[in-house]
Amino acid sequence: MLGRFWRALAQWASQFWADLKSSTDAGLLSIPRFLGLLYGPIDAKLPIDQAFRKALNYRLAPHVGWRHALGGIAYLLFIILVVTGVLLSIHYRPSAQEAYPSVQHIVSQVTLGWLVRDLHAWSANLLVVVILAHMARVFFDGAYKPPRETSWLVGVLLLFVVLAFGATGYLLPWDQEAYWTVTEALNITAAVPLLGGAVAGLLRGDPIVTGATLSRFFGTHVIVLPWMAFALLAFHFTLVRRHGVAPPEKTTGDLGSGRRFFPSHLLRSFMVAVVVCAVVVSLAALFPRPVGDPANPAKMPDAIRSTWVVVDVSRAITHYLGVWGFAGFSLLALGLAFVPLFDRRPERSLRRRPVVATIGVVFFLGLLVAWIAGRNLRSAPPSALGRQAVEQSPLVPAAPQPATAGDTSSERAGPQ
Amino acid sequence: MNARTVLGTIALAVATAWSAAPVGVVRAATIQSVGLQPDTAYGCLACHADKRTSFVQGVHAERGIQCRDCHGGDPAAFELPAAHRGRFIGAPGKVATVALCGSCHSDPNRMRQYGLPSGQVAEFRTSQHGRLLLANGNLDAPTCTSCHDAHKILRPDDARSTVYPTNIPATCARCHENKPLMAKYGLRTDQIEQFRRSAHGVALFRKQNFAAPTCMGCHGSHSALPPTVTEIANVCSRCHALVGQAFGRGPHGQAAHAGKLAGCLGCHQNHDTERVPDDRIASACARCHAAGTRASTLGTQIQQRAVQASQDLQAAERAIGNLTLAGRQTGDARFRYQTALTAYQQIAQAQHSLDFEEMEDLARRVRSISRDLRGMAEVAEEQRWEHKLLLVPVWFLALASLVLAWFALRHLESGGERP
Numbered sequence: 001m002l003g004r005f006w007r008a009l010a011q012w013a014s015q016f017w018a019d020l021k022s023s024t025d026a027g028l029l030s031i032p033r034f035l036g037l038l039y040g041p042i043d044a045k046l047p048i049d050q051a052f053r054k055a056l057n058y059r060l061a062p063h064v065g066w067r068h069a070l071g072g073i074a075y076l077l078f079i080i081l082v083v084t085g086v087l088l089s090i091h092y093r094p095s096a097q098e099a100y101p102s103v104q105h106i107v108s109q110v111t112l113g114w115l116v117r118d119l120h121a122w123s124a125n126l127l128v129v130v131i132l133a134h135m136a137r138v139f140f141d142g143a144y145k146p147p148r149e150t151s152w153l154v155g156v157l158l159l160f161v162v163l164a165f166g167a168t169g170y171l172l173p174w175d176q177e178a179y180w181t182v183t184e185a186l187n188i189t190a191a192v193p194l195l196g197g198a199v200a201g202l203l204r205g206d207p208i209v210t211g212a213t214l215s216r217f218f219g220t221h222v223i224v225l226p227w228m229a230f231a232l233l234a235f236h237f238t239l240v241r242r243h244g245v246a247p248p249e250k251t252t253g254d255l256g257s258g259r260r261f262f263p264s265h266l267l268r269s270f271m272v273a274v275v276v277c278a279v280v281v282s283l284a285a286l287f288p289r290p291v292g293d294p295a296n297p298a299k300m301p302d303a304i305r306s307t308w309v310v311v312d313v314s315r316a317i318t319h320y321l322g323v324w325g326f327a328g329f330s331l332l333a334l335g336l337a338f339v340p341l342f343d344r345r346p347e348r349s350l351r352r353r354p355v356v357a358t359i360g361v362v363f364f365l366g367l368l369v370a371w372i373a374g375r376n377l378r379s380a381p382p383s384a385l386g387r388q389a390v391e392q393s394p395l396v397p398a399a400p401q402p403a404t405a406g407d408t409s410s411e412r413a414g415p416q
Numbered sequence: 417m418n419a420r421t422v423l424g425t426i427a428l429a430v431a432t433a434w435s436a437a438p439v440g441v442v443r444a445a446t447i448q449s450v451g452l453q454p455d456t457a458y459g460c461l462a463c464h465a466d467k468r469t470s471f472v473q474g475v476h477a478e479r480g481i482q483c484r485d486c487h488g489g490d491p492a493a494f495e496l497p498a499a500h501r502g503r504f505i506g507a508p509g510k511v512a513t514v515a516l517c518g519s520c521h522s523d524p525n526r527m528r529q530y531g532l533p534s535g536q537v538a539e540f541r542t543s544q545h546g547r548l549l550l551a552n553g554n555l556d557a558p559t560c561t562s563c564h565d566a567h568k569i570l571r572p573d574d575a576r577s578t579v580y581p582t583n584i585p586a587t588c589a590r591c592h593e594n595k596p597l598m599a600k601y602g603l604r605t606d607q608i609e610q611f612r613r614s615a616h617g618v619a620l621f622r623k624q625n626f627a628a629p630t631c632m633g634c635h636g637s638h639s640a641l642p643p644t645v646t647e648i649a650n651v652c653s654r655c656h657a658l659v660g661q662a663f664g665r666g667p668h669g670q671a672a673h674a675g676k677l678a679g680c681l682g683c684h685q686n687h688d689t690e691r692v693p694d695d696r697i698a699s700a701c702a703r704c705h706a707a708g709t710r711a712s713t714l715g716t717q718i719q720q721r722a723v724q725a726s727q728d729l730q731a732a733e734r735a736i737g738n739l740t741l742a743g744r745q746t747g748d749a750r751f752r753y754q755t756a757l758t759a760y761q762q763i764a765q766a767q768h769s770l771d772f773e774e775m776e777d778l779a780r781r782v783r784s785i786s787r788d789l790r791g792m793a794e795v796a797e798e799q800r801w802e803h804k805l806l807l808v809p810v811w812f813l814a815l816a817s818l819v820l821a822w823f824a825l826r827h828l829e830s831g832g833e834r835p
Binding site for chain 2: 106270
């Protein structure tokens with residue numbers, strides 16, 4: 001068992017090295033190919049115009065269909081995020097004093113600033129959903145099997161990078177929701193045995209979430225993670241170019257007998273891109289993300305409402321299945337991440353992969369259900385629950401009945 | 417010659433031989449020789465060990481006050497008769513306690529260094545408690561230690577103290593919630609429960625606002641007495657100064673001054689103190705003034721203005737909330753809201769002097785600010801709505817390019833060229 005696993009690992013490592021070498025084989029034209037914008041092999045011996053024409057005339061495999069567009073959609077959303085992110089970084093100021101006013105400035109003063117911000121927020125949410133859909137497609141098609149297991153693993157790494165993008169970007173508006181969600185998330189991290197406390201301390205940089213945390217998150221969000229994402233994306237695309245789109249199991253005939261890349265495939269890609277852009281703009285215009293009250297470490301909100309799909313999912317799982325349910329679900333996710341190291345048989349039909357298919361259906365359906373459930377959960381942070389317990393204890397006298405009509409005026413204090 | 421004398425003689429012999437000490441300190445030397453030090457300060461605790469824990473936490477232990485300062489006796493003595501000899505007081509009675517505490521606490525020269533007042537005993541004599549205890553010898557009445565504890569005497573700002581602000585009501589309740597005891601004097605026992613529910617109790621217990629009065633805020637501590645009818649308005653205006661001044665200017669204040677009206681208690685309660693809600697002002701007036709009278713009409717008018725101002729203020733608050741949600745900077749709006757809030761609070765003040773013109777003026781100010789803020793929020797809301805208009809060109813362009821692309825694809829795929 002261990003020997004088999006070791007051989008698989010060694011095989012994977014040698015293939016990884018070969019892929020890495022082959023991703024650096026071309027000249028100037030390799031740049032669009034590197035960025036996933038050009039299909040087909042590029043012949044370094046041809047003059048550049050002929051090489052370009054050859055690449056444009058490349059014929060895709062005949063089994064490539066609309067469902068293969070999900071990866072491209074994810075890439076498009078990533079590009080939207082880069083562009084809007086750069087625009088936001090022009091007006092955003094990453095300090096505890098200026099972050100919140102600068103977001104107000106972006107939303108209310110900057111021309112189309114509101115659009116840029118909501119495009120950024122909505123694309124980030126959609127990106128996670130689309131990546132998961134893309135992974136589900138790859139999973140159920142069995143496209144992660146050799147020789148494409150590296151693509152899958154790099155894809156899993158990309159998912160983690162995207163999740164880290166979301167986690168770090170969530171704090172940047174510096175409003176109450178952001179502040180207390182991150183506080184709770186870091187408290188949960190600190191509760192993880194052994195390393196949790198050290199990691200949380202490193203991320204927080206202070207005993208509580210402060211400007212130090214904001215600087216760390218901002219630096220990670222705009223410098224560290226983008227470079228990681230670019231490197232992983234280039235590698236991911238190169239692997240796709242090298243191995244091609246996974247064919248169905250009973251494939252016969254010429255793989256290069258499908259649509260031409262130009263103009264047929266490019267037009268279809270264009271249509272998908274137009275629909276995606278229109279949908280994101282519509283979501284941004286119809287459902288703008290509200291600006292909360294400014295972050296106040298001294299005032300805990302009664303409840304935190306999430307606007308980030310990852311928080312929704314993990315909260316719903318913890319709420320309905322408990323901490324062990326969450327741990328089990330995370331273990332399932334980890335198992336799926338490393339599935340190509342265990343599942344290396346060539347079968348691609350779901351009927352002959354009942355175990356893997358069941359696990360996959362449970363995971364992806366569970367994810368979807370948890371997301372929908374999580375959006376409707378309005379949960380109080382654990383520390384607020386503690387506060388309620390204190391207020392309800394017999395040591396503290398009971399609250400007066402707030403039923404009297406004039407009570408609002410007696411309780412009123414000006415909003416600060 | 418008993419056993420102790422024999423033992424003492426032997427010890428004396430040994431001690432003399434070893435240390436050659438003078439005969440006068442033989443006893444101490446003897447004890448030292450068997451490894452014991454006479455404790456000249458807290459030797460009492462050797463037997464009275466149960467008092468140690470409470471006493472060492474107190475401020476008297478911190479200041480070096482010793483057992484014998486209050487109880488007399490000789491702490492250095494090892495045997496009971498010797499320890500309780502001389503100026504021995506033991507546990508003083510309730511009446512004696514007052515004099516005992518007063519022997520230090522009524523001396524300004526001793527209290528000055530600690531910044532403590534020295535009039536407590538004099539005040540206590542004037543209180544109902546002091547009169548009962550000192551003049552009538554009634555032992556139901558409390559003495560100093562009833563509230564401050566005998567040994568664990570803590571500073572009032574120590575949260576463990578029985579006289580810490582949040583603990584005072586419970587301390588008073590020890591007697592004042594005792595139904596059989598209070599029945600003897602015809603006193604109610606529900607005051608403390610009422611106080612907990614009142615605006616003062618909520619401020620004290622739930623908001624930890626120590627500016628809020630506890631029992632002693634109105635009744636006094638050492639000089640505890642219920643305020644008399646003519647005193648009530650003065651007691652309340654110690655904190656509610658502006659309202660108190662306004663009340664004094666108005667017709668009700670003059671009536672209270674003449675003793676015809678129980679001051680603030682005409683409209684408010686004493687222990688379950690609350691505001692009169694804006695929408696119940698008229699019914700408060702109706703308790704004394706018959707319907708149709710000029711005063712009753714004025715009450716209705718005051719209620720209308722107060723309710724209207726309260727609604728305007730709430731609308732202004734909602735407008736600020738909406739401005740925040742829309743990402744607008746709200747500094748200016750919040751500043752103006754504060755002005756409106758101040759005017760609203762001044763309306764409450766003007767109610768007490770029954771100055772209707774001033775009230776109308778203030779209500780108008782609240783309304784005008786509220787209208788401005790609502791206007792700002794509406795503008796922001798409209799701008800947010802206008803954002804949705806962007807969807808028209810976006811979807812027009814999107815659909816147009818989709819249709820064009822679709823036709824191009826059709827043309828390509830139906831044409832001679834293989835797709």
